[in-house]
Amino acid sequence: MAGLTVRAAPARTFVTGGAGFIGSELVSALLADGGEITVLDNLSSAAPDWVDRMIPTPRLSFVEGDAASAPTVRAAMAGHDRVVHLAAGTDIAAGHGHPERDFASGIVATEVVCEAMREHGIRELWYASSGVVYGHPTRTPTAEDDGPLRPESHYAAAKVAGEAIIAGFAHLYDWRAFAFRFGNTVGARSDHGVVHDFVVKLLRDPTRLEILGDGSQAKPYVAVDDLVAGMRHAADRAPLRPLTVLNLGPEGTLLVRRVAELVIEAIGLSSDAVELSFSGAAPGGGGWPGDTAVVEFDISAARALGWQPRASASAAVQAAARGIAATYRATGRPLLTSQERRAAARLVPGPGLR
Numbered sequence: 001m002a003g004l005t006v007r008a009a010p011a012r013t014f015v016t017g018g019a020g021f022i023g024s025e026l027v028s029a030l031l032a033d034g035g036e037i038t039v040l041d042n043l044s045s046a047a048p049d050w051v052d053r054m055i056p057t058p059r060l061s062f063v064e065g066d067a068a069s070a071p072t073v074r075a076a077m078a079g080h081d082r083v084v085h086l087a088a089g090t091d092i093a094a095g096h097g098h099p100e101r102d103f104a105s106g107i108v109a110t111e112v113v114c115e116a117m118r119e120h121g122i123r124e125l126w127y128a129s130s131g132v133v134y135g136h137p138t139r140t141p142t143a144e145d146d147g148p149l150r151p152e153s154h155y156a157a158a159k160v161a162g163e164a165i166i167a168g169f170a171h172l173y174d175w176r177a178f179a180f181r182f183g184n185t186v187g188a189r190s191d192h193g194v195v196h197d198f199v200v201k202l203l204r205d206p207t208r209l210e211i212l213g214d215g216s217q218a219k220p221y222v223a224v225d226d227l228v229a230g231m232r233h234a235a236d237r238a239p240l241r242p243l244t245v246l247n248l249g250p251e252g253t254l255l256v257r258r259v260a261e262l263v264i265e266a267i268g269l270s271s272d273a274v275e276l277s278f279s280g281a282a283p284g285g286g287g288w289p290g291d292t293a294v295v296e297f298d299i300s301a302a303r304a305l306g307w308q309p310r311a312s313a314s315a316a317v318q319a320a321a322r323g324i325a326a327t328y329r330a331t332g333r334p335l336l337t338s339q340e341r342r343a344a345a346r347l348v349p350g351p352g353l354r
Protein backbone atom coordinates (compact mmCIF):
# COMPACT_ATOMS: atom_id res chain seq x y z
CA MET A 1 0.00 0.00 0.00
CA ALA A 2 3.06 2.22 0.00
CA GLY A 3 2.98 5.40 -2.03
CA LEU A 4 -0.77 5.87 -2.10
CA THR A 5 -1.11 8.81 0.24
CA VAL A 6 2.03 10.84 -0.47
CA ARG A 7 2.09 12.45 -3.91
CA ALA A 8 5.02 14.43 -5.22
CA ALA A 9 2.77 16.26 -7.71
CA PRO A 10 -0.96 16.96 -7.94
CA ALA A 11 -2.83 13.88 -9.08
CA ARG A 12 -3.67 13.10 -12.67
CA THR A 13 -7.27 12.01 -12.26
CA PHE A 14 -9.43 10.09 -14.71
CA VAL A 15 -13.12 10.81 -14.13
CA THR A 16 -15.86 8.79 -15.79
CA GLY A 17 -19.17 10.63 -15.89
CA GLY A 18 -17.33 13.87 -15.17
CA ALA A 19 -19.67 15.92 -17.36
CA GLY A 20 -22.69 15.11 -15.19
CA PHE A 21 -24.15 17.03 -12.28
CA ILE A 22 -21.89 15.71 -9.50
CA GLY A 23 -18.96 15.14 -11.85
CA SER A 24 -18.80 18.72 -13.01
CA GLU A 25 -18.66 19.98 -9.42
CA LEU A 26 -15.99 17.45 -8.52
CA VAL A 27 -13.92 18.22 -11.61
CA SER A 28 -13.98 21.95 -10.82
CA ALA A 29 -12.84 21.24 -7.25
CA LEU A 30 -10.01 18.94 -8.37
CA LEU A 31 -8.85 21.45 -10.98
CA ALA A 32 -8.68 24.08 -8.25
CA ASP A 33 -6.26 21.75 -6.41
CA GLY A 34 -3.91 22.04 -9.37
CA GLY A 35 -4.27 18.54 -10.75
CA GLU A 36 -4.77 17.32 -14.29
CA ILE A 37 -8.07 15.72 -15.22
CA THR A 38 -9.38 13.62 -18.04
CA VAL A 39 -13.14 13.27 -18.25
CA LEU A 40 -14.61 10.32 -20.10
CA ASP A 41 -18.33 10.75 -20.68
CA ASN A 42 -20.80 9.57 -23.30
CA LEU A 43 -22.88 12.72 -22.74
CA SER A 44 -26.05 10.63 -22.31
CA SER A 45 -27.19 12.66 -19.29
CA ALA A 46 -24.47 15.30 -19.07
CA ALA A 47 -25.11 18.85 -17.95
CA PRO A 48 -26.40 20.47 -21.17
CA ASP A 49 -23.80 23.22 -21.29
CA TRP A 50 -20.87 21.24 -19.92
CA VAL A 51 -18.79 20.94 -23.07
CA ASP A 52 -19.25 24.62 -24.03
CA ARG A 53 -18.56 25.75 -20.48
CA MET A 54 -15.56 23.56 -19.70
CA ILE A 55 -13.72 22.97 -22.98
CA PRO A 56 -11.10 24.33 -23.32
CA THR A 57 -10.01 24.55 -19.68
CA PRO A 58 -6.29 24.29 -18.91
CA ARG A 59 -5.35 20.89 -17.45
CA LEU A 60 -8.72 19.36 -18.48
CA SER A 61 -9.05 16.86 -21.32
CA PHE A 62 -12.29 15.39 -22.55
CA VAL A 63 -12.90 12.06 -24.25
CA GLU A 64 -16.39 11.38 -25.53
CA GLY A 65 -16.89 7.67 -25.06
CA ASP A 66 -18.66 4.92 -23.21
CA ALA A 67 -17.34 3.64 -19.90
CA ALA A 68 -18.49 0.14 -20.88
CA SER A 69 -16.17 0.12 -23.91
CA ALA A 70 -12.96 -1.61 -22.84
CA PRO A 71 -10.75 -0.33 -25.71
CA THR A 72 -11.95 3.25 -25.20
CA VAL A 73 -11.43 3.20 -21.44
CA ARG A 74 -8.07 1.42 -21.64
CA ALA A 75 -6.72 3.97 -24.13
CA ALA A 76 -8.08 7.04 -22.34
CA MET A 77 -6.96 5.96 -18.85
CA ALA A 78 -3.24 5.64 -19.65
CA GLY A 79 -1.06 8.10 -17.75
CA HIS A 80 -3.32 8.73 -14.77
CA ASP A 81 -2.76 7.85 -11.14
CA ARG A 82 -6.29 8.05 -9.72
CA VAL A 83 -9.73 7.11 -11.04
CA VAL A 84 -13.12 8.49 -10.06
CA HIS A 85 -15.91 6.34 -11.47
CA LEU A 86 -19.18 8.28 -11.58
CA ALA A 87 -20.58 7.18 -14.96
CA ALA A 88 -23.89 5.39 -14.62
CA GLY A 89 -27.38 5.63 -15.97
CA THR A 90 -29.18 7.73 -13.37
CA ASP A 91 -32.77 7.30 -14.47
CA ILE A 92 -33.77 4.75 -11.84
CA ALA A 93 -37.40 4.60 -12.95
CA ALA A 94 -36.46 3.81 -16.57
CA GLY A 95 -34.64 0.70 -15.37
CA HIS A 96 -38.00 -0.95 -14.72
CA GLY A 97 -38.50 -1.48 -18.44
CA HIS A 98 -34.82 -1.70 -19.40
CA PRO A 99 -32.76 -3.69 -16.90
CA GLU A 100 -29.97 -4.09 -19.45
CA ARG A 101 -29.25 -0.34 -19.33
CA ASP A 102 -28.58 -0.36 -15.60
CA PHE A 103 -26.42 -3.45 -15.87
CA ALA A 104 -24.41 -2.15 -18.86
CA SER A 105 -23.68 1.25 -17.39
CA GLY A 106 -23.52 0.04 -13.77
CA ILE A 107 -21.90 -3.38 -13.81
CA VAL A 108 -20.12 -3.80 -17.16
CA ALA A 109 -18.66 -0.31 -16.99
CA THR A 110 -17.40 -0.84 -13.44
CA GLU A 111 -15.66 -4.07 -14.42
CA VAL A 112 -14.17 -2.37 -17.49
CA VAL A 113 -12.88 0.54 -15.39
CA CYS A 114 -11.35 -1.80 -12.80
CA GLU A 115 -9.74 -3.97 -15.44
CA ALA A 116 -8.21 -0.93 -17.15
CA MET A 117 -6.88 0.25 -13.77
CA ARG A 118 -5.26 -3.14 -13.23
CA GLU A 119 -3.65 -3.03 -16.67
CA HIS A 120 -2.28 0.48 -16.04
CA GLY A 121 -1.21 -0.23 -12.45
CA ILE A 122 -3.52 2.48 -11.02
CA ARG A 123 -4.49 1.70 -7.43
CA GLU A 124 -6.72 4.52 -6.20
CA LEU A 125 -10.45 4.53 -7.05
CA TRP A 126 -13.38 6.61 -5.88
CA TYR A 127 -16.71 5.01 -6.76
CA ALA A 128 -20.14 6.64 -6.74
CA SER A 129 -22.41 4.23 -4.90
CA SER A 130 -25.70 5.16 -3.31
CA GLY A 131 -27.77 4.94 -0.15
CA VAL A 132 -30.29 2.90 -2.13
CA VAL A 133 -28.04 -0.16 -1.81
CA TYR A 134 -29.58 -0.81 1.63
CA GLY A 135 -33.13 -1.33 0.33
CA HIS A 136 -35.04 -2.34 3.45
CA PRO A 137 -32.19 -2.32 5.98
CA THR A 138 -32.15 -4.22 9.26
CA ARG A 139 -31.38 -0.99 11.16
CA THR A 140 -32.39 2.64 10.65
CA PRO A 141 -30.39 4.90 10.71
CA THR A 142 -28.23 2.58 8.66
CA ALA A 143 -24.49 2.19 9.01
CA GLU A 144 -22.15 0.91 6.33
CA ASP A 145 -21.87 -2.58 7.86
CA ASP A 146 -25.61 -3.21 7.70
CA GLY A 147 -26.53 -6.29 5.72
CA PRO A 148 -27.53 -8.23 3.84
CA LEU A 149 -28.03 -5.51 1.25
CA ARG A 150 -31.44 -5.84 -0.36
CA PRO A 151 -31.58 -3.65 -3.47
CA GLU A 152 -35.03 -2.76 -4.74
CA SER A 153 -34.20 -1.69 -8.30
CA HIS A 154 -31.85 -2.71 -11.08
CA TYR A 155 -30.00 0.55 -10.49
CA ALA A 156 -29.45 -0.34 -6.82
CA ALA A 157 -28.52 -3.93 -7.71
CA ALA A 158 -25.93 -2.60 -10.15
CA LYS A 159 -24.47 -0.36 -7.41
CA VAL A 160 -24.20 -3.35 -5.04
CA ALA A 161 -22.54 -5.38 -7.80
CA GLY A 162 -20.20 -2.48 -8.56
CA GLU A 163 -19.09 -2.34 -4.93
CA ALA A 164 -18.50 -6.11 -4.93
CA ILE A 165 -16.44 -5.99 -8.14
CA ILE A 166 -14.32 -3.19 -6.71
CA ALA A 167 -13.84 -5.05 -3.42
CA GLY A 168 -12.37 -8.02 -5.27
CA PHE A 169 -9.97 -5.92 -7.35
CA ALA A 170 -8.97 -3.84 -4.32
CA HIS A 171 -8.10 -6.88 -2.23
CA LEU A 172 -6.28 -8.69 -5.03
CA TYR A 173 -4.20 -5.80 -6.36
CA ASP A 174 -3.41 -3.78 -3.25
CA TRP A 175 -5.67 -0.83 -4.06
CA ARG A 176 -7.02 1.97 -1.97
CA ALA A 177 -10.64 2.18 -3.09
CA PHE A 178 -13.66 4.08 -1.79
CA ALA A 179 -17.32 3.20 -2.30
CA PHE A 180 -19.11 6.40 -1.38
CA ARG A 181 -22.79 5.83 -0.71
CA PHE A 182 -24.26 9.19 -1.69
CA GLY A 183 -27.42 10.65 -0.26
CA ASN A 184 -29.85 12.51 -2.54
CA THR A 185 -27.54 15.14 -3.92
CA VAL A 186 -28.84 18.60 -4.78
CA GLY A 187 -27.42 21.81 -6.14
CA ALA A 188 -28.15 24.78 -8.35
CA ARG A 189 -26.99 22.82 -11.38
CA SER A 190 -29.17 19.74 -10.63
CA ASP A 191 -30.97 18.77 -13.80
CA HIS A 192 -32.69 15.69 -12.42
CA GLY A 193 -34.15 14.51 -9.15
CA VAL A 194 -37.06 15.59 -7.05
CA VAL A 195 -35.96 19.16 -6.31
CA HIS A 196 -35.32 19.90 -9.98
CA ASP A 197 -38.60 18.35 -11.05
CA PHE A 198 -40.62 20.18 -8.38
CA VAL A 199 -39.12 23.50 -9.51
CA VAL A 200 -39.99 22.77 -13.14
CA LYS A 201 -43.56 21.76 -12.32
CA LEU A 202 -44.09 24.83 -10.13
CA LEU A 203 -42.68 27.24 -12.70
CA ARG A 204 -45.09 25.74 -15.22
CA ASP A 205 -48.06 25.90 -12.88
CA PRO A 206 -47.59 27.74 -9.58
CA THR A 207 -51.01 26.67 -8.30
CA ARG A 208 -50.55 22.91 -8.05
CA LEU A 209 -47.87 20.29 -7.58
CA GLU A 210 -48.17 16.58 -8.17
CA ILE A 211 -45.96 14.49 -5.91
CA LEU A 212 -45.09 10.92 -6.87
CA GLY A 213 -45.96 8.54 -4.01
CA ASP A 214 -47.99 9.24 -0.91
CA GLY A 215 -45.74 11.98 0.49
CA SER A 216 -44.11 9.76 3.11
CA GLN A 217 -40.89 8.84 1.32
CA ALA A 218 -37.96 10.03 3.43
CA LYS A 219 -34.46 10.66 2.06
CA PRO A 220 -31.15 12.22 3.12
CA TYR A 221 -30.57 15.39 1.03
CA VAL A 222 -27.03 16.70 0.75
CA ALA A 223 -25.61 19.75 -1.02
CA VAL A 224 -23.30 18.79 -3.87
CA ASP A 225 -20.41 20.91 -2.60
CA ASP A 226 -20.64 19.17 0.79
CA LEU A 227 -20.66 15.82 -0.97
CA VAL A 228 -17.58 16.69 -3.01
CA ALA A 229 -15.84 17.94 0.14
CA GLY A 230 -16.75 14.65 1.85
CA MET A 231 -15.12 12.54 -0.86
CA ARG A 232 -11.94 14.59 -0.85
CA HIS A 233 -11.81 14.67 2.94
CA ALA A 234 -12.25 10.89 3.22
CA ALA A 235 -9.59 10.24 0.59
CA ASP A 236 -7.16 12.39 2.61
CA ARG A 237 -8.02 11.04 6.04
CA ALA A 238 -9.28 7.45 5.84
CA PRO A 239 -6.93 4.75 7.08
CA LEU A 240 -5.11 2.74 4.44
CA ARG A 241 -7.23 -0.27 3.58
CA PRO A 242 -8.30 -1.89 0.31
CA LEU A 243 -11.89 -0.66 0.41
CA THR A 244 -13.51 2.05 2.51
CA VAL A 245 -17.31 2.15 2.32
CA LEU A 246 -18.76 5.45 3.50
CA ASN A 247 -22.22 6.99 3.79
CA LEU A 248 -22.07 10.60 2.59
CA GLY A 249 -25.13 12.57 3.52
CA PRO A 250 -26.81 14.22 6.46
CA GLU A 251 -28.10 12.72 9.63
CA GLY A 252 -31.88 12.41 9.48
CA THR A 253 -34.22 12.67 6.51
CA LEU A 254 -36.73 14.97 4.88
CA LEU A 255 -40.17 13.71 3.94
CA VAL A 256 -40.92 14.37 0.28
CA ARG A 257 -43.96 16.37 1.38
CA ARG A 258 -41.60 18.62 3.33
CA VAL A 259 -39.29 18.92 0.32
CA ALA A 260 -42.29 20.20 -1.65
CA GLU A 261 -43.00 22.85 1.00
CA LEU A 262 -39.35 23.94 1.08
CA VAL A 263 -39.20 24.25 -2.71
CA ILE A 264 -42.47 26.20 -2.84
CA GLU A 265 -41.15 28.66 -0.27
CA ALA A 266 -37.68 28.89 -1.83
CA ILE A 267 -38.97 29.97 -5.22
CA GLY A 268 -41.17 32.65 -3.73
CA LEU A 269 -44.59 30.98 -3.61
CA SER A 270 -46.90 30.52 -0.65
CA SER A 271 -47.70 26.98 0.53
CA ASP A 272 -51.34 28.00 0.95
CA ALA A 273 -51.58 28.90 -2.71
CA VAL A 274 -50.28 25.57 -4.02
CA GLU A 275 -52.52 22.53 -4.06
CA LEU A 276 -50.53 19.35 -3.42
CA SER A 277 -51.69 16.07 -4.92
CA PHE A 278 -50.20 12.61 -4.55
CA SER A 279 -49.99 9.85 -7.12
CA GLY A 280 -50.13 7.18 -4.38
CA ALA A 281 -47.52 4.77 -3.16
CA ALA A 282 -46.05 2.24 -5.56
CA PRO A 283 -45.59 -1.35 -4.31
CA GLY A 284 -42.89 -1.13 -1.63
CA GLY A 285 -44.01 2.34 -0.57
CA GLY A 286 -41.95 4.47 -2.95
CA GLY A 287 -42.99 7.03 -5.54
CA TRP A 288 -42.58 4.59 -8.46
CA PRO A 289 -41.53 0.94 -8.88
CA GLY A 290 -37.90 0.77 -7.80
CA ASP A 291 -37.96 3.87 -5.60
CA THR A 292 -36.48 3.05 -2.20
CA ALA A 293 -38.98 4.74 0.09
CA VAL A 294 -36.75 5.44 3.07
CA VAL A 295 -33.00 5.97 3.24
CA GLU A 296 -31.59 7.20 6.53
CA PHE A 297 -27.86 7.25 7.14
CA ASP A 298 -25.84 6.63 10.24
CA ILE A 299 -22.89 8.93 9.49
CA SER A 300 -20.74 8.00 12.49
CA ALA A 301 -17.97 6.72 10.22
CA ALA A 302 -17.78 9.96 8.23
CA ARG A 303 -17.90 11.98 11.44
CA ALA A 304 -15.04 9.93 12.86
CA LEU A 305 -12.98 11.09 9.86
CA GLY A 306 -13.96 14.68 10.65
CA TRP A 307 -16.63 15.26 7.97
CA GLN A 308 -20.27 16.13 8.14
CA PRO A 309 -22.35 18.29 5.78
CA ARG A 310 -22.09 22.00 6.50
CA ALA A 311 -25.54 22.76 5.08
CA SER A 312 -28.59 21.19 6.67
CA ALA A 313 -30.77 19.10 4.37
CA SER A 314 -33.43 21.84 4.37
CA ALA A 315 -30.92 24.56 3.54
CA ALA A 316 -29.43 22.39 0.77
CA VAL A 317 -32.84 21.80 -0.80
CA GLN A 318 -33.79 25.47 -0.65
CA ALA A 319 -30.50 26.74 -2.06
CA ALA A 320 -30.74 24.22 -4.89
CA ALA A 321 -34.34 25.18 -5.67
CA ARG A 322 -33.47 28.88 -5.77
CA GLY A 323 -30.53 28.25 -8.07
CA ILE A 324 -32.45 25.96 -10.43
CA ALA A 325 -35.35 28.41 -10.66
CA ALA A 326 -32.99 31.33 -11.28
CA THR A 327 -31.35 29.46 -14.16
CA TYR A 328 -34.65 28.63 -15.83
CA ARG A 329 -35.88 32.19 -15.38
CA ALA A 330 -32.68 33.71 -16.74
CA THR A 331 -32.18 31.38 -19.70
CA GLY A 332 -35.74 30.62 -20.74
CA ARG A 333 -34.74 26.97 -21.17
CA PRO A 334 -37.75 24.70 -21.82
CA LEU A 335 -39.40 23.66 -18.57
CA LEU A 336 -39.07 19.88 -18.74
CA THR A 337 -38.80 17.38 -15.93
CA SER A 338 -35.80 15.10 -16.25
CA GLN A 339 -38.00 12.27 -17.59
CA GLU A 340 -39.59 14.58 -20.14
CA ARG A 341 -36.24 15.99 -21.24
CA ARG A 342 -34.65 12.57 -21.67
CA ALA A 343 -37.68 11.30 -23.58
CA ALA A 344 -37.73 14.38 -25.81
CA ALA A 345 -34.04 14.18 -26.58
CA ARG A 346 -34.15 10.37 -26.81
CA LEU A 347 -31.08 10.34 -24.61
CA VAL A 348 -31.12 6.61 -24.24
CA PRO A 349 -27.87 5.07 -23.06
CA GLY A 350 -26.83 2.37 -25.51
CA PRO A 351 -26.05 -1.18 -24.49
CA GLY A 352 -22.58 -1.90 -23.15
CA LEU A 353 -20.04 -1.81 -25.93
CA ARG A 354 -17.59 -4.24 -24.51
Ligand SMILES: NC(=O)c1ccc[n+]([C@@H]2O[C@H](COP(=O)([O-])OP(=O)(O)OC[C@H]3O[C@@H](n4cnc5c(N)ncnc54)[C@H](O)[C@@H]3O)[C@@H](O)[C@H]2O)c1
Nearest residue numbers: 017019020021022042043044045046067087088128182185
Ligand atom coordinates in the same frame (compact mmCIF):
# COMPACT_ATOMS: atom_id res chain seq x y z
N1 LIG B 1 -27.46 12.65 -7.80
C1 LIG B 1 -27.71 11.84 -6.78
O1 LIG B 1 -28.55 12.15 -5.92
C2 LIG B 1 -26.97 10.54 -6.62
C3 LIG B 1 -27.23 9.75 -5.49
C4 LIG B 1 -26.56 8.55 -5.35
C5 LIG B 1 -25.61 8.15 -6.28
N2 LIG B 1 -25.40 8.93 -7.38
C6 LIG B 1 -24.41 8.46 -8.37
O2 LIG B 1 -23.47 9.48 -8.63
C7 LIG B 1 -23.03 9.41 -9.97
C8 LIG B 1 -23.21 10.76 -10.64
O3 LIG B 1 -24.60 11.10 -10.59
P1 LIG B 1 -25.16 12.48 -11.15
O4 LIG B 1 -26.28 12.87 -10.28
O5 LIG B 1 -24.05 13.41 -11.39
O6 LIG B 1 -25.79 11.96 -12.51
P2 LIG B 1 -25.69 12.55 -13.98
O7 LIG B 1 -26.67 11.77 -14.80
O8 LIG B 1 -25.79 14.03 -13.97
O9 LIG B 1 -24.20 12.17 -14.36
C9 LIG B 1 -23.82 10.92 -14.87
C10 LIG B 1 -22.83 11.19 -15.99
O10 LIG B 1 -22.37 9.92 -16.49
C11 LIG B 1 -22.46 9.93 -17.90
N3 LIG B 1 -22.65 8.54 -18.29
C12 LIG B 1 -23.72 7.73 -18.05
N4 LIG B 1 -23.50 6.50 -18.53
C13 LIG B 1 -22.27 6.54 -19.10
C14 LIG B 1 -21.49 5.58 -19.76
N5 LIG B 1 -21.92 4.31 -19.94
N6 LIG B 1 -20.27 5.94 -20.22
C15 LIG B 1 -19.81 7.22 -20.05
N7 LIG B 1 -20.52 8.18 -19.43
C16 LIG B 1 -21.73 7.83 -18.95
C17 LIG B 1 -23.61 10.85 -18.24
O11 LIG B 1 -23.55 11.41 -19.55
C18 LIG B 1 -23.46 11.93 -17.18
O12 LIG B 1 -22.60 12.95 -17.61
C19 LIG B 1 -23.83 8.29 -10.63
O13 LIG B 1 -23.06 7.10 -10.59
C20 LIG B 1 -25.02 8.14 -9.73
O14 LIG B 1 -25.57 6.84 -9.77
C21 LIG B 1 -26.05 10.12 -7.58
